[in-house]
Amino acid sequence: MTVLLEGEGLGKSYGGVRALDGVSLRLSAGEVLGLIGPNGAGKTTLVDLLDGAQPADRGSLSIRGRKLTGPPSRRARAGLARTFQHPHLALDLTVRENVLLGAAAPKLAGIGGLVAGLVAGAFRPSGARFDATLHRVADALELGDLRRRCGDLTLGEQRLVEVARALAQEPSVLLLDEPFAGADSGGIAAISAAIRAVRAQGCGIILVDHNVDIVASLVDRIMLLRSGTVVFDGDPAECLASPEMQDVYFGTGGENVVA
Numbered sequence: 001m002t003v004l005l006e007g008e009g010l011g012k013s014y015g016g017v018r019a020l021d022g023v024s025l026r027l028s029a030g031e032v033l034g035l036i037g038p039n040g041a042g043k044t045t046l047v048d049l050l051d052g053a054q055p056a057d058r059g060s061l062s063i064r065g066r067k068l069t070g071p072p073s074r075r076a077r078a079g080l081a082r083t084f085q086h087p088h089l090a091l092d093l094t095v096r097e098n099v100l101l102g103a104a105a106p107k108l109a110g111i112g113g114l115v116a117g118l119v120a121g122a123f124r125p126s127g128a129r130f131d132a133t134l135h136r137v138a139d140a141l142e143l144g145d146l147r148r149r150c151g152d153l154t155l156g157e158q159r160l161v162e163v164a165r166a167l168a169q170e171p172s173v174l175l176l177d178e179p180f181a182g183a184d185s186g187g188i189a190a191i192s193a194a195i196r197a198v199r200a201q202g203c204g205i206i207l208v209d210h211n212v213d214i215v216a217s218l219v220d221r222i223m224l225l226r227s228g229t230v231v232f233d234g235d236p237a238e239c240l241a242s243p244e245m246q247d248v249y250f251g252t253g254g255e256n257v258v259a
């Protein structure tokens, strides 16, 4: 399988807290990787390092064999899209406008891309290509009335819009940070179906969530983090039955404080 994303020895400290301590990972095309671990294990920090929201202290990253660096906008252009643990939507804008922002995001990365896009008229909100993308992801996630203001939506509905916005980027790597938190059963089903659909198209997905059963039902592989390090990386069923899993969730736990 084609390797999409590779990280080597990624490390990040916040003051005296070692949030991530030498994590390496590999994600292939059409693979769903579950990232689990207790609160503070470093899951969001790893996602932040992958999408450039936080700079790594150590380590390197590549996408399709090319070095992956720079801010989130540059990484979006390289094919990366993400959702956030706490949705980052423009609350005064409508569902439609938020999703269209996702469709435009890779083109907005960099002045060259912006100028080229403007010249080509690519950002017209009524552009046929954008409309097709909008309706495809809106239908997949059952977004309902696209004219609603995002500030008027429930948290669960906002999550669906955020996943839709990430899908509208047509990413090759999708990072989902707790997409099921606050979603109702319909939302969970819609997001799960969307994950399966983009996986079938060859997208690589990293799924962070605390609901281990949902994660295990969707992923090809699980990475279990504890105190900023990987303690298990492999088959989901083996992970759930592993002594590492027992120890992380029912053992003494660990402190990720720099010695």
Ligand SMILES: Nc1ncnc2c1ncn2[C@@H]1O[C@H](COP(=O)(O)OP(=O)(O)OP(=O)(O)O)[C@@H](O)[C@H]1O
Pocket: 014, 017, 018, 019, 037, 038, 039, 040, 041, 042, 043, 044, 045, 046, 085, 256
């Ligand atoms: N911006 C920050 N400033 C200071 N400390 C941070 C920051 N972000 C994360 N941390 C710390 O780094 C460690 C790892 O946090 P992180 O959010 O990555 O864990 P997590 O596994 O995603 O946890 P959760 O499941 O609660 O979201 C924690 O000790 C956290 O308090």
